[in-house]
Amino acid sequence: MAIELKMPALSPTMEEGTLAKWLVKEGDEVRSGDILAEIETDKATMEFEAVDEGTITSLVIPAGTEGVKVGAVIATLDGDGAAASPAPAARVEPAPQPAPATPAPRGEDAAPVLRSDPSVPEGAAMAVLTVREALRDAMAEEMRSDSRVFVMGEEVAEYQGAYKVTQGLLEEFGPQRVIDTPITEYGFAGLGTGAAMGGLRPIVEFMTFNFAMQAIDHIVNSAAKTNYMSGGQMRCPVVFRGPNGAAARVGAQHSQNYAPWYASVPGLVVIAPYDSADAKGLLKAAIRSEDPVVFLENELVYGRSFPVPDIADWVLPIGKARVVRQGADVTIVSYSIGVGMALEAAETLAGEGIDAEVLDLRTLRPLDRAAVLESLARTNRLIVAEEAWPQCSIASEVIAICMEDGFDLLDAPVLRVCDADVPLPYAANLEKLALLNPARIVEAARKVCYR
């Protein structure tokens, strides 16, 4: 019985990969569990194991092929009747539901409409980097220039980072400065905070910010309050960083956006960049900051590419929002992954004759009130797009700013577009309903424009 072996999805976000190497050849007998091939994605090389038993009849995709789509037939197997399970061969039609392994891009296709950052020097060359590379470069540059800087966290060294953000750092800086920790968030967040008190410059990576909840006492009680409680005597220059917010289909306990939590705490600086240039420039600023910084990244954005000024020391000021698209009719305020969706929404709106401005907050504490109000003064209508729960959100805060200081500028009530007010469900259709998307941003923008 012929069985088709298909390009597997090996991670929640994988859509295609490189078939790096075949470890079997035609005519080989394989048993369940044998490694058939090595598959590469932008994150890692992974092994593809046999599930069925039988003889390899053909290798359809040759080794070294790039861009093999998940689900494409890569080889065929002659299953030995009784033992083989028929499922994969029988299923030629697509799954009844949209295949969850290739989630709707959720804004990933948004054409980056990047206005030059005010601080990009005239005529600077641009390099295209993924956000992942930009973050790594920021850490590497700061580690080169300041021996007090070190990185610690789960799987940051030998594994090269659970999401490969610290790739190559162990090799360059060695195990004294790139440190794998046990799974003890409360412990190593405290240790990092103490090391900062002791004069070092720790970068503490959380595998995701969901796990920083184990450690939040040190972030809030130990790191944020020390400078104040000591009357300015004792500093705590630590950076807590890692992916924050929803990834793809990882369920309620792994999908929360903590931006509103940390942004509510005096004594912390909170940064949440969207693109590569901001990721690099702001992470470098965070590492140099004398204050504790919570630096919120997003897993789904790590692999996206953006231009970054190719200059010796690209550092951005903390606390400055940026207009990433200019417009006259309505302002869409957002941050992190929401910016991509806001840009996509703005494109759609442009097609309808609504000229939307997109403001990326970039830093959430201190929040750039002036930039919000300036944009509002230009458009007189504002919505906030945030991938987070609505209650007590960054959106709530932006709305408060508009009410307190921009009331006379408003031609319509400020609306917020957030995630559904529920723990994030796993089911593909429910997850899609729960999360922010460009269509809902468009709808809110139309509403405030009375269109």
Added chain:
Amino acid sequence: MAKPARPRKKAPTAETGESEAGGSGFALRSLQDNLASNRRYEASDEELLHFYEQMLLIRRFEEKAGQLYGLGLIGGFCHLYIGQEAVAVGLQSALRAGLDSVITGYRDHGHMLAYGIDPRVIMAELTGRQAGISKGKGGSMHMFSTEHAFYGGHGIVGAQVPLGAGLAFAHKYRGDGGVCLSYFGDGASNQGQVYETFNMASLWQLPIIFVIENNQYAMGTAVKRSSAETHFHRRGTAFRIPGLDVNGMDVLEVRRAAEIALEHVRGGNGPVLMELNTYRYRGHSMSDPAKYRSREEVQEVREKRDPIEAARHDLLERGIDEARLKEIDKAIRARVAEAADFAETSPEPDPAELYTDVLVSAY
């Protein structure tokens, strides 16, 4: 390989607790000595066949889950239990169904299957369908069955340890005689809340068995790179919790150790800490670069220590007809295929489910 799962040589005095243990006659090694005196449960042919069948069900189910993941029908994280089957099967076979409670982490499919929970509703949860055991809202890491006193399915490493102590506290409070089994990994063993729990559990003599499934790795970290004390069964010593060092690749040894532990706990003597030495054949979750161990290491365990092969070998030695084993194998493949079909063809949750179950009451 990081550490052999077979009994290790150790200094006999290292963990003897008698001298400091006061007059109670309490000995931290007493359970281990008991196990050493007789390592394997004497199963009847039918019992061993049943264990074999359950382990095989887990193996085939997990293989199928891996396959459905590759096809995009399962998303997110999906942690397979392949290689560790003897742990859940051996331990759970010693429990009193519906009374003793169980709690574990995200690597939970095997525990549920060992509990006799219908593979169809587990698989349907993995594919995120309405018919799933959590209505598709939880996914692979978050499954529960109060009917079977299975309390999850938790995604935060270590959280299940104090939660398990809470379940044990409830058993004691109610006086129902139940025991809680709280499973966690070698990596989870380094979380601070584990030790806070050890102290409370011992202080209050809670009816709990802490089960460390030492599969040698936490994601890409071998135990020796994360743990100052890699003999996890000793980690209760400071809290006067007796430990058991168990070969988790032998279902009969696991069962025997479970009986020793349960007898101790049910006798009102407080918690026990079991270390089950086992091995995870597959990657941590589905995406796993597998650079932290060699292929030969994995192959060696598969070939020499596989719990299912071992049980099969035992059965054949006992004179069980090979045809009978083939029958079992065939029946399991059919069950798993049916579960997969069910999971693929069941409808997704109704959109209205998005807002149900947030509270028991309503906003």
